Amino acid sequence: AQKVTQAQTEISVVEKEDVTLDCVYETRDTTYYLFWYKQPPSGELVFLIRRNSFDEQNEISGRYSWNFQKSTSSFNFTITASQVVDSAVYFCALSLYGQNFVFGPGTRLSVLP
Amino acid sequence: ETGVTQSPTHLIKTRGQQVTLRCSSQSGHNTVSWYQQALGQGPQFIFQYYREEENGRGNFPPRFSGLQFPNYSSELNVNALELDDSALYLCASSLKGEGARYEQYFGPGTRLTVT
Numbered sequence: 001a002q003k004v005t006q007a008q009t010e011i012s013v014v015e016k017e018d019v020t021l022d023c024v025y026e027t028r029d030t031t032y033y034l035f036w037y038k039q040p041p042s043g044e045l046v047f048l049i050r051r052n053s054f055d056e057q058n059e060i061s062g063r064y065s066w067n068f069q070k071s072t073s074s075f076n077f078t079i080t081a082s083q084v085v086d087s088a089v090y091f092c093a094l095s096l097y098g099q100n101f102v103f104g105p106g107t108r109l110s111v112l113p
Numbered sequence: 114e115t116g117v118t119q120s121p122t123h124l125i126k127t128r129g130q131q132v133t134l135r136c137s138s139q140s141g142h143n144t145v146s147w148y149q150q151a152l153g154q155g156p157q158f159i160f161q162y163y164r165e166e167e168n169g170r171g172n173f174p175p176r177f178s179g180l181q182f183p184n185y186s187s188e189l190n191v192n193a194l195e196l197d198d199s200a201l202y203l204c205a206s207s208l209k210g211e212g213a214r215y216e217q218y219f220g221p222g223t224r225l226t227v228t
Contacts, residue, residue, distance in 0.1 A: 004155075033215050043201060045156070045219035091155055098207055098215035099169045101146070103155035 002027045002094050004104035012110045013082050021077045021107045023092030034075045035093040082111045117206050117220035125226045126194050134189040134223045136204030145187040148203040163209050199227045
C-alpha cells in the first residue's frame with residue numbers, strides 16, 4: 001500500500017522568507033509518480049508539478065523548486081521569497097500510473113505581510 | 114482554470130436521502146476520478162472511470178457508485194446518506210493511454226452537507 005506523510009501541519013512565515021514543505025512517501029513499487037498540489041481558500045486543487053520515480057533531477061520553476069531524493073523517499077517543495085498569495089494548503093500525492101492518487105494530509109502555509 | 118466543471122456547487126441533504134453529483138472533464142481527457150475531502154484532511158480516492166467502466170476503487174462502501182458517459186463526463190451517486198458523508202467532493206480529469214502524463218486536473222468541487 002502507498003502512503004504519504006506531511007509532518008508539518010501548519011507553517012507561518014513572514015513575506016520574503018524562504019519556506020520548505022516536507023513530503024515523505026512509502027511504496028513498494030519501483031515505478032510511481034509524485035505530485036504537488038496547491039489548494040487556496042477557494043477550494044480548487046491546483047496542479048504544481050509531476051515527477052516520475054526515474055527522474056531524480058531537481059526542478060526549479062520561478063520561485064518554486066522541488067528536491068526529489070529516492071534514497072530518503074522524500075519529495076520536498078521550497079518556495080523562495082514567499083508572498084502572501086502563496087498562502088494555501090499544499091498537498092503531496094503519490095500515484096501508480098495515474099490511478100488511485102494517495103494524498104498526504106496537507107500543510108497549511110500562512111505567509112504574513 | 115482547468116476546464117473541469119462540477120455541479121452543483123453546494124448541496125444540503127437529509128440523512129437517508131440519495132444524491133447525484135456531476136462532473137465534466139477537461140477537453141482531451143478520457144478519465145475521471147472522484148475524491149472525498151473532509152474538512153481539514155487530504156482528498157480520499159473514491160473511484161476512477163475510464164472508458165465508461167470503473168477502473169480502480171478506494172475504501173468506500175457500495176452505496177457510493179458512479180457512471181461515465183461517452184463524452185467522458187461523469188456522475189457520482191451516493192445512496193442512504195450518512196452524516197459523515199458531509200464533505201467536499203472533488204472530480205479530477207486526466208488522460209490515460211497514449212500520451213498519458215498521469216497528472217490530474219481538479220474541478221472546484223461540490224460541498225455536500227448532510228443534516
